[in-house]
Amino acid sequence: MNPDFKGHWIHGREQPSLAGESFDVFDPGNGELVGKAARGRDADVTAAIASSRAAFRSREWANVDALVRGRWLAKLGQLLERDKDRLATLLARENGKPLGDALGEIGVAARYCEFFAGWADKLDGREIPLPEGNFAVTRREPVGVVAHIIPWNYPLDILLRGAAPCLAAGCTVIAKPAEDTPLGAVEVARLATEAGFPDGVFNVVLGFGPEAGQALVSSPELDGVVFCGSAEVGVQVLHSTAKNLVPVLSLELGGKAPCLVLADGDAEKAAAGCAGGLVHNSGQSCGLRSRLIIPASSLPRVLGVLKARLGGVKLGHSMSKPQMGPLVNLKQRKKVLDAIARGKQEGAHLEFGGEVPDGSLAAGSFLTPAVFSAVQPSMSLAKEEIFGPVLSILCYPDGDEEAGLALANDSVYGLSAELWTSDPGRAIAFARRLNASHVTINGSGGFGLEVPFGGVGQSGFGREGGLESLLPYTRVKSLFLKTS
Numbered sequence: 001m002n003p004d005f006k007g008h009w010i011h012g013r014e015q016p017s018l019a020g021e022s023f024d025v026f027d028p029g030n031g032e033l034v035g036k037a038a039r040g041r042d043a044d045v046t047a048a049i050a051s052s053r054a055a056f057r058s059r060e061w062a063n064v065d066a067l068v069r070g071r072w073l074a075k076l077g078q079l080l081e082r083d084k085d086r087l088a089t090l091l092a093r094e095n096g097k098p099l100g101d102a103l104g105e106i107g108v109a110a111r112y113c114e115f116f117a118g119w120a121d122k123l124d125g126r127e128i129p130l131p132e133g134n135f136a137v138t139r140r141e142p143v144g145v146v147a148h149i150i151p152w153n154y155p156l157d158i159l160l161r162g163a164a165p166c167l168a169a170g171c172t173v174i175a176k177p178a179e180d181t182p183l184g185a186v187e188v189a190r191l192a193t194e195a196g197f198p199d200g201v202f203n204v205v206l207g208f209g210p211e212a213g214q215a216l217v218s219s220p221e222l223d224g225v226v227f228c229g230s231a232e233v234g235v236q237v238l239h240s241t242a243k244n245l246v247p248v249l250s251l252e253l254g255g256k257a258p259c260l261v262l263a264d265g266d267a268e269k270a271a272a273g274c275a276g277g278l279v280h281n282s283g284q285s286c287g288l289r290s291r292l293i294i295p296a297s298s299l300p301r302v303l304g305v306l307k308a309r310l311g312g313v314k315l316g317h318s319m320s321k322p323q324m325g326p327l328v329n330l331k332q333r334k335k336v337l338d339a340i341a342r343g344k345q346e347g348a349h350l351e352f353g354g355e356v357p358d359g360s361l362a363a364g365s366f367l368t369p370a371v372f373s374a375v376q377p378s379m380s381l382a383k384e385e386i387f388g389p390v391l392s393i394l395c396y397p398d399g400d401e402e403a404g405l406a407l408a409n410d411s412v413y414g415l416s417a418e419l420w421t422s423d424p425g426r427a428i429a430f431a432r433r434l435n436a437s438h439v440t441i442n443g444s445g446g447f448g449l450e451v452p453f454g455g456v457g458q459s460g461f462g463r464e465g466g467l468e469s470l471l472p473y474t475r476v477k478s479l480f481l482k483t484s
């Protein structure tokens with residue numbers, strides 16, 4: 001097979017599309033072709049599902065000792081670590097993120113395997129107290145064949161975030177990576193085969209959302225779907241699965257995370273954290289703190305920090321050790337530029353950034369980080385997810401922290417939030433009232449795969465990370481014995 005071409009990974013081997021079609025994958029840092037990927041359609045999806053179903057039913061998987069399953073998963077984690085340089089290079093090239101960040105992402109993918117491997121043999125049930133003559137226990141059984149629709153922002157992190165608990169529970173995986181970043185997933189599936197997973201347990205179908213993705217989630221042959229991406233497609237996925245009563249186990253959509261600084265909070269550290277968020281992954285993170293909410297008197301200090309951190313940020317190709325890479329493609333950059341233009345029209349003040357660099361960067365989809373002040377809650381900058389390096393600063397009157405909290409909660413989204421205060425009691429009191437599934441106090445990020453995270457409101461539902469993300473891949477069966 002041509003080394004620049006990646007096929008689907010179905011039943012333990014790489015294969016081209018049945019119709020022989022492929023599509024191009026580009027490096028967003030310079031517009032060059034990185035490779036070609038098989039373009040899957042209904043027939044390829046049908047083949048992948050048949051393989052996955054057969055694997056789920058086979059003695060090698062359904063009846064394998066959970067200990068063995070856990071060891072295969074742990075082994076996959078070790079192989080990801082072993083091959084991290086090769087995988088990170090591929091990820092950096094197809095996504096555009098700096099190589100160092102791509103290496104970090106492979107480490108996270110490996111860690112998902114390690115974390116969930118230990119759970120494989122601990123999914124026990126319970127005995128239910130009943131009157132004499134009756135005995136009942138519950139057991140947890142794997143849901144079955146699960147499709148995973150993966151976005152392009154953290155392609156391998158999010159792939160393993162879903163696949164690792166899915167496999168630990170004894171389900172089989174059919175992953176459909178995003179069309180911008182299809183290549184790395186095939187390499188992960190190849191390593192799963194090397195780790196010992198039986199053929200068909202970890203399949204990958206490549207292709208476009210409306211073709212391979214739509215065909216996959218519309219199948220009545222699935223037992224579950226996991227989706228991460230846009231709200232628009234999330235709703236389509238719910239429609240497609242509803243027809244067949246296929247459960248959507250988790251749906252992770254957008255966010256508009258607030259970073260709320262109380263009067264006694266360190267506004268400068270908070271601003272520095274927000275600056276880091278814009279640079280990391282070029283702000284293309286669902287948990288990005290895109291609304292910095294501060295007491296009005298802090299604005300000059302906060303702007304000083306943001307300018308110092310972001311003014312000279314070094315943009316560049318993933319392999320040139322930049323601080324910040326490009327956006328994933330030109331379409332995404334246009335979406336962000338449109339949001340910036342609208343923000344200006346609506347009367348917000350663009351402090352700096354939002355520029356398209358020229359010269360050696362002109363061939364890539366680069367954009368300098370943009371910071372807006374004078375953002376009002378009614379403006380699109382305060383309401384809509386931009387999914388790029390844009391920060392909106394909203395001010396509340398000094399002394400009126402309730403107004404700050406109201407601004408933070410004034411969103412249809414509720415994924416994550418950040419809170420800054422030097423008083424632990426107030427930290428807990430305000431964190432309880434923030435409308436988000438995950439609140440980081442006095443720090444930036446704070447995401448860890450051991451800690452559940454997921455949607456509230458229009459951000460979706462279900463939890464990723466921790467035990468909470470494992471249990472939905474199981475269903476409870478009760479065994480009832482009449483003893484007299």
Ligand code: NAI
Binds near residue numbers: 236
């Ligand atoms: P998208 O939602 O179209 O793509 C996500 C995944 O869904 C991809 O694998 C895609 O192939 C698949 N897909 C698309 N249409 C489908 C369908 N009808 N049935 C099944 N699968 C389908 O996201 P897109 O267009 O790449 O980005 C648009 C916006 O989505 C971004 O600007 C951002 O706001 C948001 N987004 C959010 C993410 C998150 O982490 N929550 C990740 C990526 C994008």
Ligand code: MG
Binds near residue numbers: 209230233
């Ligand atoms: Mg789309």
